[in-house]
Amino acid sequence: MLISVLIFLISIVPAVLIFIWLRNRHKEDAIYRQNCSYAFKRGLISVLPILALSAGLYFLGKVLKATLLQNAHPLVYKAIYTFIVLAFAEEIVKYITLKKVLKKKPYAYSWADVTALMVIIGTGFGLIEDLPYAIGADPVTMLVRGFTMGHIGYGFVMGWFYAKHLYTGKKRYSAIAILLPWFVHGLYDFSLSPELLELNDNFAFLGVSLALLDIVLLILMFLYFKRSKHKEIYQSPLTAFACSEQTNRVATEAATNSLDNGDNT
Numbered sequence: 001m002l003i004s005v006l007i008f009l010i011s012i013v014p015a016v017l018i019f020i021w022l023r024n025r026h027k028e029d030a031i032y033r034q035n036c037s038y039a040f041k042r043g044l045i046s047v048l049p050i051l052a053l054s055a056g057l058y059f060l061g062k063v064l065k066a067t068l069l070q071n072a073h074p075l076v077y078k079a080i081y082t083f084i085v086l087a088f089a090e091e092i093v094k095y096i097t098l099k100k101v102l103k104k105k106p107y108a109y110s111w112a113d114v115t116a117l118m119v120i121i122g123t124g125f126g127l128i129e130d131l132p133y134a135i136g137a138d139p140v141t142m143l144v145r146g147f148t149m150g151h152i153g154y155g156f157v158m159g160w161f162y163a164k165h166l167y168t169g170k171k172r173y174s175a176i177a178i179l180l181p182w183f184v185h186g187l188y189d190f191s192l193s194p195e196l197l198e199l200n201d202n203f204a205f206l207g208v209s210l211a212l213l214d215i216v217l218l219i220l221m222f223l224y225f226k227r228s229k230h231k232e233i234y235q236s237p238l239t240a241f242a243c244s245e246q247t248n249r250v251a252t253e254a255a256t257n258s259l260d261n262g263d264n265t
Contacts, residue, residue, distance in 0.1 A: 091158070109238055158181045
């Protein structure tokens with residue numbers, strides 16, 4: 001038990017470091033840092049609506065299996081379960097969470113800021129989702145999850161495309177922001193299905209390939225944030241969130257005073 005807890009703690013270190021790194025992108029901007037912390041908290045509690053939605057979809061899936069899919073191959077129901085009950089519920093709630101964070105916390109967000117907030121939301125949810133693995137899961141599974149960090153990679157894709165939607169005003173990028181992470185997430189979960197591996201052991205390569213894709217997404221994320229510092233397109237305030245210079249100054253001063261008062265108490 002002690003070993004499992006230790007391995008679990010090691011496995012969550014990369015995700016925690018990513019949150020700290022993204023929160024410190026603008027060290028002198030108190031508003032940005034507060035909004036990152038808020039996004040992280042929203043990511044943590046997003047597990048609650050995800051559980052509720054998953055339960056409802058699971059019930060509907062059972063009804064579907066008992067009626068229309070009575071004679072269907074077990075893989076058909078498994079695909080519905082992994083793509084809809086698991087992947088869709090998680091990605092749609094995280095997508096809605098991002099929109100709520102942006103609305104709740106007004107700020108002159110840039111393309112990179114929106115992407116960072118979505119990654120942070122995914123980080124928060126991923127940490128909560130990893131908790132059950134601290135009890136009973138094998139160390140290899142915990143470490144693989146801890147270092148591939150699928151929800152962070154999916155969050156990067158979702159955040160990048162949603163920010164592009166805000167930048168261009170084109171709705172198709174908003175659709176891509178939810179559909180692409182949903183498809184990759186669902187395919188990854190489906191690739192781990194025992195029913196699929198029983199059909200043919202060669203399908204194991206699919207799960208391995210998608211785990212490697214998670215790592216590629218992490219690398220792309222690091223490169224993006226590194227390069228975005230030098231590209232105006234990613235640093236300029238998005239029109240949807242642009243506000244006056246005076247409003248920004250007053251808000252920043254208020255947040256700074258609030259933090260100072262907190263430190264003095």
